[in-house]
Amino acid sequence: MFDPQRGFVDPLLAWHERHGRHDLPWREPDRTPFEILLAEVLLQRTTAEAVAGAYRPFAARYPTPGTIAAAPTEEIEALVAPLGLVKRAAYLRRCASEILAWNSGDVPREHSELVNLHGVGEYTARSVLIHVTGLGIAAVDTNVKRLLSRFFGVTADRDRIAVLADALAPSTRSGDFQHAMLDFAAEVCTAGSPACSSCPVREPCASSEG
DNA sequence: AAGACGGGGAT
DNA sequence: ATCCCAGTCTT
Missing domain, CATH: 1.10.1670.10 (Helix-hairpin-Helix base-excision DNA repair enzymes (C-terminal))
Structure with missing residues (x-):
């Protein structure tokens, strides 16, 4: 058997x-839940190698939902553009606003709340649960x-x-x-x-x- | 149930 | 030229 x-x-x-x-930047042990969520969205249909080259400046500029919710969409788009699927810039901005409005800026730890965020589907929600809560x-x-x-x-x-x-x-x-x-x-x-x-x-x- | 989004690397 | 990539949203 x-x-x-x-x-x-x-x-x-x-x-x-x-x-x-083990050298991928979003796997560094001190990454915050929001930094992990950012990475998971950038990784959608995008090779890890490509995201590895764009992630550090991205996470440094938008370390919290508030910073990206306040940023101009065109600015976010410019950082997402080399990865393709540029609509993710708007998704991320709206997602950050939802986290601010619905959960006081904290990334939700419940599956049902995560999948309600714009740009977060089954895969991304589960990834966040795995890497943030250890589920x-x-x-x-x-x-x-x-x-x-x-x-x-x-x-x-x-x-x-x-x-x-x-x-x-x-x-x-x-x-x-x-x-x-x-x-x-x-x-x-x-x-x-x-x-x-x-x-x-x-x-x-x-x-x-x- | 399909179509759209997408640049960049591999074959 | 075509396939593929840490998918999701919109018809």
Whole structure:
């Protein structure tokens, strides 16, 4: 009987300790909940490498909801422009205003409140919960969907994958596990030409190329 | 249930 | 030339 803890979760955590992208600026331990939320929005459909080059000035200029809510939209747009999806500038400004108006400037810690923020959907809300509160759940993005679909040999929509991902997520270290899945999918279990020959979970993987 | 948003890197 | 990227909002 396959044990997902020993056969998947533990190997991914071990891989992450050694090969994870530990230098990404939004993963620095003293990042505030709002700085984490900023990063998650900038990362929507955008490579971590691209966001890494734009994040520090962005977070430095808008460290709080108040600072970005008071900024001209065109100024925010200029900082988002190199990343594409420039509408996120307006989303962020409106989101910051909502956090000010509805929660006194504190990033909500409840899923139901997070998903009501403009520009915050299921993935971003879960990411904030994982990295801010340490809640033992997972967030399904394109990387996690691909990784779990391949490894478990299932063709399922995001909601079905999310049930599986939540079941795998450890009750502690859920942030490390989330990062492990993201980094592993981005560097080994890639969309095109996955590096199966050097994959630490090749043997149990349903889609292994041998 | 589709379409729009989007620049930049990889193939 | 085409695909892909820590998705979400709007028809």
